[in-house]
Amino acid sequence: MSKNLSSIKGLEARKAAWEVLQAVGRGAFADVALERIFNLYSFKSIDKALITELSYGAIRQRYFLDCWIDFLGKISAKKQPPLFRWLLHLGLYQILKMERIPPAAAINTTVELAKKSYLKKLAPVVNGILRSALRCKEKGCLLPKKSNPSLELAKNESIPVWLAKELIAWRGIENAYEVAKAFNSINSIDLRVNTLRADLNEVKQNFDSFGIKNKLIPNCPFGIEILAGVGEPKRWPGYAEGKWSVQDRSSQLIAPLLDSLPGERILDACAAPGGKSTHIAELLKNKGEIWAVDRSNLRAQKVLANAERLGTKCIKLLVDDSNDLLIKRPEWKAYFHRILIDAPCSGLGTLSRHPDAKWRINEKNIKELVILQNQLLDSLAPLLISGGRLVYSTCTIHPEENFLQIKKFIKKHSEFSLEYEKQIWPGEEWNGDGFYIAVLNKVIT
Numbered sequence: 153m154s155k156n157l158s159s160i161k162g163l164e165a166r167k168a169a170w171e172v173l174q175a176v177g178r179g180a181f182a183d184v185a186l187e188r189i190f191n192l193y194s195f196k197s198i199d200k201a202l203i204t205e206l207s208y209g210a211i212r213q214r215y216f217l218d219c220w221i222d223f224l225g226k227i228s229a230k231k232q233p234p235l236f237r238w239l240l241h242l243g244l245y246q247i248l249k250m251e252r253i254p255p256a257a258a259i260n261t262t263v264e265l266a267k268k269s270y271l272k273k274l275a276p277v278v279n280g281i282l283r284s285a286l287r288c289k290e291k292g293c294l295l296p297k298k299s300n301p302s303l304e305l306a307k308n309e310s311i312p313v314w315l316a317k318e319l320i321a322w323r324g325i326e327n328a329y330e331v332a333k334a335f336n337s338i339n340s341i342d343l344r345v346n347t348l349r350a351d352l353n354e355v356k357q358n359f360d361s362f363g364i365k366n367k368l369i370p371n372c373p374f375g376i377e378i379l380a381g382v383g384e385p386k387r388w389p390g391y392a393e394g395k396w397s398v399q400d401r402s403s404q405l406i407a408p409l410l411d412s413l414p415g416e417r418i419l420d421a422c423a424a425p426g427g428k429s430t431h432i433a434e435l436l437k438n439k440g441e442i443w444a445v446d447r448s449n450l451r452a453q454k455v456l457a458n459a460e461r462l463g464t465k466c467i468k469l470l471v472d473d474s475n476d477l478l479i480k481r482p483e484w485k486a487y488f489h490r491i492l493i494d495a496p497c498s499g500l501g502t503l504s505r506h507p508d509a510k511w512r513i514n515e516k517n518i519k520e521l522v523i524l525q526n527q528l529l530d531s532l533a534p535l536l537i538s539g540g541r542l543v544y545s546t547c548t549i550h551p552e553e554n555f556l557q558i559k560k561f562i563k564k565h566s567e568f569s570l571e572y573e574k575q576i577w578p579g580e581e582w583n584g585d586g587f588y589i590a591v592l593n594k595v596i597t
Contacts, residue, residue, distance in 0.1 A: 165199045166242060166261050169206035173238035182211055182508040197383060210238075210245040212336050212507040216310035217241045219295050220248065224284045225277075236271055236278075243282045248289060255286050301325055309333060314515055315500070322551065323577070331549070331586075334579030335503040335510065341378040341385065342369065342584070343396045344404050344427075346462050348434050350395035352376070358389040372401045394462040399427045402501075402576050402584035406494065406545050407431035409572070409591050414439035416489040421474040421532055424451030426458040426467075428494055433464035440466050443488075447473045475531040486537045493532060495525045497546035497553050501578060501586020522552050529561045533568070539596040542568070546588045549577060554588035561592075568592045 168189050175185035186207060190200060210217065218229035221240055229237055243262030246253045259282045266275040298304040305325070306316040309332035319328035345355050352368065356376055359366045369375035376396070378388075390396055407428050412418055414436050420429045423444035432442055444459075444467050446452045452471045459467045474493075477484055498513045498521055499506060529544065536542055544561075546553050555573060562568055572591040576582060 160261065160264055162202070162257065163261050163264060164193075165195065165202045166206065167265055168193060168195070168199075168203045169210070170239060170242050170265060172203070172207035173210055173241060174235065176207075176211055176508050177234050177238055179512075182208060182506065205250075206242060206245065208507055209249060210241040211511075213245055213249060213310045214241065214511060215306055215312070216308070217244045217248075219307050220244055220285060221281070223295055224281050224288075235269070236274055239266060239269075239271065239278065240281060243278065244285055247282060247285050259283060259286065305329065305332060309336060311335060311510055312514075315510065318550075322549070327577075330579040331577055334577075336507075337504050339400075339504050339583075339585075341398060342372075342401045342404070343376045343378060344399040344431060345374045345376065345396050346394055346430075346434055347374065348438065348463050349393065350390065355390055355396055358395075362389050364388065369401050372404055375401050375404055377401075392461075397427060397430065397458065397462065399431070400502075400505075400585045401582070402587040403427060403547070404431070405587070406492065406543060406589060407435060409543050409589060410490045410492060410541060412436055412440065412490050415441075417441045417487060418443070418490045418492070419488045419532070419535060420444045420492045420494070421477075421528065422446060422494050422496060423455050423469075424448060426455035428492060429455060429467050430458055430462050430464045432492070433459070433466050434462070436466065438464060438466045442467045443470055444468065445470045445472055445474050445477070447471065475527050478531060478534055484535050486534070488535050489537055489540050491532055491536050491540070491542045493525075493528055493542065493544045495528055495544065495546050495553075497521055497525070497548040498550055500548040500550055501576070501588075502547050504578065505585070518550055518552060522557065525553060525557055526560070529557075530564075533565055533594075536594050538594060540594045542592040542594065544590045544592065547585055548588065549575065549586040555590070558590045558592070567595045567597070569595060 172185045172189055176182050186204060221229035239262060243258055246258035247255055259279065262282060263275050263279045266272065266278045295307060298307060301320060302313055302317040305320065305328060306313045309329065311332050319331055323331060345352050352374065356366060365379040366376050367379065369377050385391060385398055410432065412432060412435060418432055418440060420442065423429045424446040426444060429442055429444040444455050449471045452469055455469055498518050499509050503510050544558060554575060558570065558573065562570055570590060571593050574589050576584060576587040578586040
Protein backbone atom coordinates (compact mmCIF):
# COMPACT_ATOMS: atom_id res chain seq x y z
CA MET A 153 0.00 0.00 0.00
CA SER A 154 1.61 3.28 -1.05
CA LYS A 155 2.93 5.59 1.65
CA ASN A 156 1.04 8.65 0.41
CA LEU A 157 -2.23 7.03 1.50
CA SER A 158 -1.25 6.53 5.13
CA SER A 159 -1.84 10.16 6.16
CA ILE A 160 -5.62 9.92 5.58
CA LYS A 161 -7.48 7.86 8.15
CA GLY A 162 -9.15 4.78 6.70
CA LEU A 163 -7.90 5.33 3.16
CA GLU A 164 -5.64 2.28 3.05
CA ALA A 165 -8.48 -0.02 4.11
CA ARG A 166 -10.80 1.48 1.51
CA LYS A 167 -8.19 1.13 -1.21
CA ALA A 168 -7.76 -2.52 -0.25
CA ALA A 169 -11.55 -3.06 -0.47
CA TRP A 170 -11.52 -1.36 -3.88
CA GLU A 171 -8.82 -3.79 -5.02
CA VAL A 172 -11.01 -6.71 -3.93
CA LEU A 173 -13.94 -5.29 -5.93
CA GLN A 174 -11.73 -4.93 -8.99
CA ALA A 175 -10.45 -8.50 -8.69
CA VAL A 176 -13.98 -9.91 -8.31
CA GLY A 177 -15.09 -7.78 -11.25
CA ARG A 178 -12.42 -9.52 -13.32
CA GLY A 179 -13.74 -12.93 -12.27
CA ALA A 180 -11.86 -13.76 -9.05
CA PHE A 181 -13.63 -15.44 -6.14
CA ALA A 182 -14.30 -12.95 -3.34
CA ASP A 183 -12.75 -15.06 -0.57
CA VAL A 184 -9.61 -15.67 -2.63
CA ALA A 185 -9.28 -11.99 -3.53
CA LEU A 186 -9.73 -10.97 0.10
CA GLU A 187 -7.20 -13.52 1.36
CA ARG A 188 -4.70 -12.28 -1.23
CA ILE A 189 -5.08 -8.70 0.04
CA PHE A 190 -4.57 -9.80 3.64
CA ASN A 191 -1.46 -11.76 2.67
CA LEU A 192 -0.10 -8.90 0.56
CA TYR A 193 -0.50 -6.10 3.09
CA SER A 194 -0.25 -5.87 6.88
CA PHE A 195 -3.55 -4.79 8.40
CA LYS A 196 -4.77 -4.72 11.99
CA SER A 197 -7.82 -6.81 12.87
CA ILE A 198 -10.06 -3.74 12.95
CA ASP A 199 -8.96 -2.79 9.42
CA LYS A 200 -9.48 -6.36 8.18
CA ALA A 201 -13.04 -6.26 9.51
CA LEU A 202 -13.69 -2.96 7.68
CA ILE A 203 -12.18 -4.25 4.42
CA THR A 204 -14.30 -7.39 4.62
CA GLU A 205 -17.49 -5.44 5.30
CA LEU A 206 -16.84 -2.91 2.54
CA SER A 207 -15.88 -5.42 -0.14
CA TYR A 208 -18.44 -8.12 0.66
CA GLY A 209 -21.15 -5.53 1.25
CA ALA A 210 -20.55 -3.79 -2.08
CA ILE A 211 -20.47 -7.15 -3.86
CA ARG A 212 -23.79 -8.18 -2.26
CA GLN A 213 -25.39 -4.89 -3.25
CA ARG A 214 -23.95 -4.73 -6.79
CA TYR A 215 -27.26 -4.50 -8.67
CA PHE A 216 -28.79 -2.11 -6.12
CA LEU A 217 -25.74 0.17 -6.39
CA ASP A 218 -25.83 -0.03 -10.20
CA CYS A 219 -29.44 1.16 -10.08
CA TRP A 220 -28.32 4.19 -8.08
CA ILE A 221 -25.57 4.96 -10.60
CA ASP A 222 -28.15 4.69 -13.40
CA PHE A 223 -30.44 7.04 -11.46
CA LEU A 224 -27.83 9.66 -10.53
CA GLY A 225 -25.32 9.52 -13.40
CA LYS A 226 -25.44 10.48 -17.04
CA ILE A 227 -24.00 7.14 -18.16
CA SER A 228 -25.40 3.76 -17.05
CA ALA A 229 -23.38 1.67 -14.60
CA LYS A 230 -22.61 -1.10 -17.08
CA LYS A 231 -21.21 1.41 -19.59
CA GLN A 232 -18.89 2.96 -17.02
CA PRO A 233 -15.20 1.94 -16.95
CA PRO A 234 -14.97 -0.91 -14.39
CA LEU A 235 -12.44 0.97 -12.22
CA PHE A 236 -14.85 3.91 -11.94
CA ARG A 237 -17.90 1.70 -11.41
CA TRP A 238 -16.34 -0.23 -8.52
CA LEU A 239 -15.11 3.00 -6.88
CA LEU A 240 -18.63 4.41 -7.00
CA HIS A 241 -19.90 1.17 -5.48
CA LEU A 242 -17.43 1.58 -2.63
CA GLY A 243 -18.62 5.11 -1.88
CA LEU A 244 -22.33 4.50 -2.44
CA TYR A 245 -22.34 1.41 -0.23
CA GLN A 246 -20.96 3.42 2.69
CA ILE A 247 -23.50 6.21 2.21
CA LEU A 248 -26.59 4.10 1.53
CA LYS A 249 -25.99 0.96 3.59
CA MET A 250 -23.56 1.71 6.45
CA GLU A 251 -24.89 3.72 9.38
CA ARG A 252 -21.64 3.78 11.35
CA ILE A 253 -19.58 5.49 8.62
CA PRO A 254 -19.94 9.31 8.65
CA PRO A 255 -21.06 10.40 5.15
CA ALA A 256 -18.32 13.02 4.98
CA ALA A 257 -15.68 10.35 5.58
CA ALA A 258 -17.22 8.10 2.91
CA ILE A 259 -17.28 10.89 0.33
CA ASN A 260 -13.87 12.37 1.13
CA THR A 261 -12.01 9.05 1.11
CA THR A 262 -13.67 7.91 -2.13
CA VAL A 263 -12.83 11.18 -3.87
CA GLU A 264 -9.29 10.98 -2.54
CA LEU A 265 -8.88 7.48 -3.98
CA ALA A 266 -9.99 8.81 -7.35
CA LYS A 267 -7.42 11.62 -7.14
CA LYS A 268 -4.60 9.20 -6.33
CA SER A 269 -5.43 6.82 -9.17
CA TYR A 270 -6.02 6.85 -12.91
CA LEU A 271 -9.40 8.46 -12.19
CA LYS A 272 -7.99 11.83 -11.15
CA LYS A 273 -9.94 13.69 -13.85
CA LEU A 274 -13.15 11.99 -12.74
CA ALA A 275 -12.79 12.95 -9.06
CA PRO A 276 -15.33 15.82 -9.43
CA VAL A 277 -17.83 13.37 -10.97
CA VAL A 278 -17.31 10.96 -8.05
CA ASN A 279 -17.87 13.83 -5.64
CA GLY A 280 -21.03 14.95 -7.44
CA ILE A 281 -22.65 11.51 -7.60
CA LEU A 282 -21.91 10.69 -3.96
CA ARG A 283 -23.19 14.04 -2.72
CA SER A 284 -26.36 13.59 -4.78
CA ALA A 285 -26.83 10.16 -3.19
CA LEU A 286 -26.40 11.67 0.27
CA ARG A 287 -29.00 14.36 -0.44
CA CYS A 288 -31.42 11.67 -1.64
CA LYS A 289 -30.86 9.64 1.51
CA GLU A 290 -31.36 12.66 3.78
CA LYS A 291 -34.63 13.52 2.00
CA GLY A 292 -35.82 9.90 2.19
CA CYS A 293 -35.85 9.53 -1.59
CA LEU A 294 -36.13 6.04 -3.05
CA LEU A 295 -35.24 4.66 -6.45
CA PRO A 296 -38.12 4.78 -8.98
CA LYS A 297 -40.45 1.82 -8.58
CA LYS A 298 -40.45 -0.79 -11.34
CA SER A 299 -43.78 -2.00 -12.71
CA ASN A 300 -42.37 -5.51 -13.26
CA PRO A 301 -42.34 -7.50 -9.94
CA SER A 302 -39.14 -9.33 -10.91
CA LEU A 303 -37.29 -6.09 -11.67
CA GLU A 304 -38.54 -4.54 -8.43
CA LEU A 305 -37.37 -7.54 -6.38
CA ALA A 306 -34.01 -7.57 -8.16
CA LYS A 307 -33.53 -3.84 -7.52
CA ASN A 308 -34.62 -3.82 -3.87
CA GLU A 309 -32.76 -6.95 -2.78
CA SER A 310 -29.86 -6.76 -5.24
CA ILE A 311 -30.15 -10.10 -6.99
CA PRO A 312 -29.95 -10.97 -10.71
CA VAL A 313 -33.20 -10.39 -12.59
CA TRP A 314 -33.35 -14.02 -13.79
CA LEU A 315 -33.08 -15.24 -10.17
CA ALA A 316 -35.74 -12.79 -9.00
CA LYS A 317 -38.10 -14.12 -11.66
CA GLU A 318 -37.42 -17.73 -10.63
CA LEU A 319 -37.84 -17.01 -6.91
CA ILE A 320 -41.26 -15.48 -7.49
CA ALA A 321 -42.26 -18.52 -9.57
CA TRP A 322 -41.04 -20.94 -6.89
CA ARG A 323 -42.14 -19.15 -3.73
CA GLY A 324 -44.56 -16.33 -4.55
CA ILE A 325 -43.68 -12.66 -4.08
CA GLU A 326 -43.77 -12.50 -0.27
CA ASN A 327 -41.63 -15.58 0.31
CA ALA A 328 -39.34 -14.60 -2.57
CA TYR A 329 -38.49 -11.41 -0.68
CA GLU A 330 -37.70 -13.43 2.46
CA VAL A 331 -35.29 -15.65 0.54
CA ALA A 332 -33.67 -12.68 -1.21
CA LYS A 333 -33.22 -10.84 2.10
CA ALA A 334 -31.51 -13.93 3.49
CA PHE A 335 -29.07 -13.86 0.56
CA ASN A 336 -27.91 -10.44 1.79
CA SER A 337 -27.75 -11.26 5.48
CA ILE A 338 -24.51 -12.00 7.29
CA ASN A 339 -24.70 -15.47 8.78
CA SER A 340 -23.18 -16.51 12.06
CA ILE A 341 -20.49 -19.19 12.03
CA ASP A 342 -21.65 -22.74 12.82
CA LEU A 343 -19.33 -25.35 14.29
CA ARG A 344 -19.62 -29.15 14.42
CA VAL A 345 -18.15 -30.70 17.55
CA ASN A 346 -15.85 -33.66 16.90
CA THR A 347 -17.13 -36.37 19.26
CA LEU A 348 -13.90 -38.34 18.83
CA ARG A 349 -12.05 -35.66 20.77
CA ALA A 350 -14.58 -33.62 22.74
CA ASP A 351 -18.21 -33.25 23.71
CA LEU A 352 -20.64 -30.42 23.12
CA ASN A 353 -20.56 -28.98 26.66
CA GLU A 354 -16.76 -29.07 26.85
CA VAL A 355 -16.38 -27.06 23.63
CA LYS A 356 -19.09 -24.61 24.68
CA GLN A 357 -17.43 -24.02 28.05
CA ASN A 358 -14.10 -23.39 26.32
CA PHE A 359 -15.67 -20.68 24.18
CA ASP A 360 -17.43 -19.22 27.22
CA SER A 361 -14.14 -19.00 29.11
CA PHE A 362 -12.52 -17.14 26.21
CA GLY A 363 -15.41 -14.66 26.07
CA ILE A 364 -16.59 -15.83 22.64
CA LYS A 365 -20.38 -15.56 22.52
CA ASN A 366 -22.01 -18.80 21.45
CA LYS A 367 -25.08 -20.97 21.83
CA LEU A 368 -26.16 -24.49 21.06
CA ILE A 369 -28.09 -24.99 17.81
CA PRO A 370 -31.55 -26.53 18.42
CA ASN A 371 -32.16 -29.87 16.67
CA CYS A 372 -28.51 -30.04 15.69
CA PRO A 373 -26.88 -32.50 18.11
CA PHE A 374 -23.26 -31.54 17.38
CA GLY A 375 -23.76 -27.86 16.51
CA ILE A 376 -22.64 -24.64 18.17
CA GLU A 377 -23.41 -21.20 16.75
CA ILE A 378 -20.74 -18.55 17.24
CA LEU A 379 -22.52 -15.24 17.71
CA ALA A 380 -19.50 -12.97 17.93
CA GLY A 381 -16.06 -14.36 17.20
CA VAL A 382 -12.72 -12.94 18.19
CA GLY A 383 -10.22 -13.11 15.35
CA GLU A 384 -9.92 -15.97 12.89
CA PRO A 385 -11.55 -19.37 13.62
CA LYS A 386 -8.19 -21.14 13.36
CA ARG A 387 -7.13 -19.24 16.48
CA TRP A 388 -10.20 -20.15 18.52
CA PRO A 389 -9.88 -22.64 21.40
CA GLY A 390 -9.96 -26.28 20.35
CA TYR A 391 -9.26 -25.81 16.65
CA ALA A 392 -5.64 -26.99 16.68
CA GLU A 393 -6.63 -29.95 18.85
CA GLY A 394 -9.29 -30.99 16.33
CA LYS A 395 -12.19 -30.60 18.73
CA TRP A 396 -14.46 -29.00 16.13
CA SER A 397 -14.90 -28.03 12.48
CA VAL A 398 -16.60 -25.12 10.79
CA GLN A 399 -19.74 -26.52 9.13
CA ASP A 400 -23.11 -24.91 8.49
CA ARG A 401 -26.02 -26.41 10.43
CA SER A 402 -27.81 -27.49 7.25
CA SER A 403 -24.74 -29.35 6.06
CA GLN A 404 -24.52 -31.09 9.45
CA LEU A 405 -27.82 -32.85 8.69
CA ILE A 406 -26.39 -34.85 5.78
CA ALA A 407 -24.01 -37.44 7.25
CA PRO A 408 -26.41 -38.77 9.93
CA LEU A 409 -28.99 -39.53 7.21
CA LEU A 410 -26.67 -42.18 5.77
CA ASP A 411 -27.50 -44.13 8.93
CA SER A 412 -24.10 -45.82 8.67
CA LEU A 413 -23.10 -48.69 10.94
CA PRO A 414 -19.60 -49.46 12.25
CA GLY A 415 -17.63 -51.58 9.81
CA GLU A 416 -19.59 -50.56 6.73
CA ARG A 417 -18.08 -49.43 3.44
CA ILE A 418 -19.02 -45.88 2.54
CA LEU A 419 -18.32 -43.75 -0.51
CA ASP A 420 -18.24 -39.95 -0.36
CA ALA A 421 -18.17 -39.27 -4.08
CA CYS A 422 -17.52 -35.49 -4.10
CA ALA A 423 -15.64 -35.24 -0.86
CA ALA A 424 -13.50 -32.08 -0.78
CA PRO A 425 -12.89 -30.27 1.49
CA GLY A 426 -13.88 -33.19 3.71
CA GLY A 427 -16.54 -31.84 6.05
CA LYS A 428 -18.97 -34.69 5.44
CA SER A 429 -16.31 -37.41 5.16
CA THR A 430 -14.92 -36.51 8.57
CA HIS A 431 -18.42 -36.24 10.02
CA ILE A 432 -19.19 -39.79 8.82
CA ALA A 433 -15.96 -41.04 10.39
CA GLU A 434 -16.81 -39.33 13.67
CA LEU A 435 -20.27 -40.94 13.70
CA LEU A 436 -18.68 -44.34 13.05
CA LYS A 437 -16.08 -43.82 15.80
CA ASN A 438 -13.43 -44.54 13.16
CA LYS A 439 -14.80 -48.05 12.62
CA GLY A 440 -15.47 -48.34 8.94
CA GLU A 441 -14.05 -47.96 5.45
CA ILE A 442 -14.70 -44.51 4.03
CA TRP A 443 -13.53 -43.68 0.53
CA ALA A 444 -13.34 -39.92 -0.05
CA VAL A 445 -13.16 -39.21 -3.79
CA ASP A 446 -12.56 -35.89 -5.48
CA ARG A 447 -11.22 -35.14 -8.93
CA SER A 448 -9.21 -32.08 -7.82
CA ASN A 449 -5.86 -32.98 -6.30
CA LEU A 450 -5.57 -29.55 -4.67
CA ARG A 451 -8.99 -29.82 -3.04
CA ALA A 452 -8.38 -33.44 -2.10
CA GLN A 453 -5.38 -32.39 -0.03
CA LYS A 454 -7.79 -30.39 2.14
CA VAL A 455 -9.59 -33.64 2.94
CA LEU A 456 -6.31 -35.10 4.17
CA ALA A 457 -5.48 -32.01 6.22
CA ASN A 458 -8.92 -31.98 7.86
CA ALA A 459 -8.84 -35.72 8.54
CA GLU A 460 -5.42 -35.45 10.17
CA ARG A 461 -6.44 -32.52 12.39
CA LEU A 462 -9.66 -34.26 13.49
CA GLY A 463 -8.12 -37.70 13.98
CA THR A 464 -10.47 -39.46 11.56
CA LYS A 465 -8.27 -42.39 10.59
CA CYS A 466 -10.67 -44.56 8.59
CA ILE A 467 -10.77 -42.23 5.56
CA LYS A 468 -9.06 -43.34 2.35
CA LEU A 469 -8.46 -40.65 -0.24
CA LEU A 470 -8.77 -41.17 -3.99
CA VAL A 471 -8.15 -38.43 -6.55
CA ASP A 472 -10.36 -39.35 -9.50
CA ASP A 473 -13.55 -38.52 -11.37
CA SER A 474 -16.42 -40.34 -9.65
CA ASN A 475 -18.08 -40.87 -13.02
CA ASP A 476 -15.23 -43.24 -13.94
CA LEU A 477 -15.11 -45.35 -10.77
CA LEU A 478 -16.99 -48.37 -12.11
CA ILE A 479 -14.80 -48.47 -15.22
CA LYS A 480 -11.51 -48.09 -13.35
CA ARG A 481 -12.51 -50.21 -10.36
CA PRO A 482 -14.96 -52.88 -11.54
CA GLU A 483 -14.54 -54.66 -8.20
CA TRP A 484 -16.50 -51.77 -6.66
CA LYS A 485 -19.74 -52.87 -8.33
CA ALA A 486 -22.30 -53.43 -5.52
CA TYR A 487 -19.47 -52.82 -3.03
CA PHE A 488 -20.64 -49.92 -0.86
CA HIS A 489 -23.27 -50.05 1.87
CA ARG A 490 -23.77 -46.28 1.73
CA ILE A 491 -23.04 -43.66 -0.92
CA LEU A 492 -23.09 -39.91 -0.42
CA ILE A 493 -23.34 -37.66 -3.48
CA ASP A 494 -22.93 -34.10 -2.25
CA ALA A 495 -23.19 -32.98 -5.85
CA PRO A 496 -21.53 -30.02 -7.57
CA CYS A 497 -24.28 -27.42 -7.81
CA SER A 498 -25.07 -23.77 -8.39
CA GLY A 499 -24.67 -22.95 -4.68
CA LEU A 500 -27.77 -20.74 -4.67
CA GLY A 501 -28.42 -21.74 -1.07
CA THR A 502 -25.13 -20.27 0.14
CA LEU A 503 -25.22 -16.78 -1.40
CA SER A 504 -25.02 -15.12 2.01
CA ARG A 505 -21.56 -16.68 2.42
CA HIS A 506 -20.52 -16.33 -1.23
CA PRO A 507 -22.07 -13.08 -2.46
CA ASP A 508 -20.02 -13.02 -5.66
CA ALA A 509 -21.60 -16.32 -6.78
CA LYS A 510 -24.94 -14.71 -7.61
CA TRP A 511 -23.24 -12.57 -10.25
CA ARG A 512 -21.30 -15.54 -11.64
CA ILE A 513 -24.00 -18.22 -11.87
CA ASN A 514 -26.48 -18.07 -14.75
CA GLU A 515 -29.14 -20.28 -16.28
CA LYS A 516 -26.70 -21.83 -18.73
CA ASN A 517 -24.38 -22.86 -15.87
CA ILE A 518 -27.28 -24.52 -14.09
CA LYS A 519 -28.26 -26.55 -17.15
CA GLU A 520 -24.67 -27.83 -17.38
CA LEU A 521 -24.67 -28.71 -13.67
CA VAL A 522 -27.96 -30.61 -14.00
CA ILE A 523 -26.34 -32.79 -16.68
CA LEU A 524 -23.30 -33.41 -14.43
CA GLN A 525 -25.48 -34.31 -11.45
CA ASN A 526 -27.47 -36.73 -13.57
CA GLN A 527 -24.26 -38.38 -14.77
CA LEU A 528 -23.02 -38.81 -11.20
CA LEU A 529 -26.26 -40.44 -10.08
CA ASP A 530 -26.26 -42.83 -13.05
CA SER A 531 -22.54 -43.68 -12.69
CA LEU A 532 -22.60 -44.31 -8.95
CA ALA A 533 -25.89 -46.19 -8.59
CA PRO A 534 -24.31 -49.56 -9.59
CA LEU A 535 -21.69 -49.21 -6.81
CA LEU A 536 -24.35 -49.55 -4.11
CA ILE A 537 -25.18 -52.96 -2.66
CA SER A 538 -28.69 -54.35 -2.79
CA GLY A 539 -30.46 -52.93 0.27
CA GLY A 540 -27.99 -50.04 0.49
CA ARG A 541 -28.68 -46.34 0.93
CA LEU A 542 -27.80 -43.38 -1.28
CA VAL A 543 -27.98 -39.81 0.01
CA TYR A 544 -28.04 -37.03 -2.57
CA SER A 545 -27.54 -33.46 -1.40
CA THR A 546 -26.92 -30.00 -2.82
CA CYS A 547 -26.46 -26.53 -1.35
CA THR A 548 -28.87 -25.00 -3.84
CA ILE A 549 -32.58 -24.19 -4.07
CA HIS A 550 -33.08 -24.72 -7.79
CA PRO A 551 -35.76 -27.42 -8.44
CA GLU A 552 -33.98 -28.73 -11.55
CA GLU A 553 -30.96 -29.62 -9.42
CA ASN A 554 -33.03 -31.01 -6.58
CA PHE A 555 -36.40 -32.75 -6.45
CA LEU A 556 -36.86 -32.73 -10.23
CA GLN A 557 -33.42 -34.32 -10.59
CA ILE A 558 -34.33 -37.07 -8.12
CA LYS A 559 -37.76 -37.59 -9.68
CA LYS A 560 -36.07 -38.14 -13.04
CA PHE A 561 -33.51 -40.53 -11.50
CA ILE A 562 -36.14 -42.72 -9.81
CA LYS A 563 -38.16 -42.90 -13.00
CA LYS A 564 -35.07 -44.24 -14.78
CA HIS A 565 -33.88 -46.50 -11.93
CA SER A 566 -36.84 -48.49 -10.65
CA GLU A 567 -34.60 -50.33 -8.18
CA PHE A 568 -34.46 -47.15 -6.06
CA SER A 569 -37.20 -45.78 -3.81
CA LEU A 570 -37.37 -42.35 -2.19
CA GLU A 571 -37.56 -42.56 1.59
CA TYR A 572 -37.16 -38.89 2.47
CA GLU A 573 -36.50 -35.52 0.88
CA LYS A 574 -36.31 -31.99 2.23
CA GLN A 575 -35.70 -28.55 0.75
CA ILE A 576 -34.31 -26.02 3.21
CA TRP A 577 -34.81 -22.42 2.13
CA PRO A 578 -32.62 -19.49 3.19
CA GLY A 579 -34.55 -17.21 5.51
CA GLU A 580 -36.48 -20.00 7.20
CA GLU A 581 -36.54 -20.21 11.00
CA TRP A 582 -33.85 -22.92 10.85
CA ASN A 583 -31.47 -20.10 9.82
CA GLY A 584 -29.03 -22.30 7.94
CA ASP A 585 -27.87 -22.38 4.34
CA GLY A 586 -30.29 -23.41 1.62
CA PHE A 587 -29.94 -27.18 1.16
CA TYR A 588 -31.67 -30.09 -0.50
CA ILE A 589 -31.47 -33.65 0.84
CA ALA A 590 -32.85 -36.88 -0.65
CA VAL A 591 -32.53 -40.32 0.93
CA LEU A 592 -32.85 -43.22 -1.55
CA ASN A 593 -32.92 -46.93 -0.77
CA LYS A 594 -31.90 -49.63 -3.22
CA VAL A 595 -34.44 -52.41 -3.30
CA ILE A 596 -33.23 -55.77 -1.98
CA THR A 597 -33.05 -58.32 -4.78
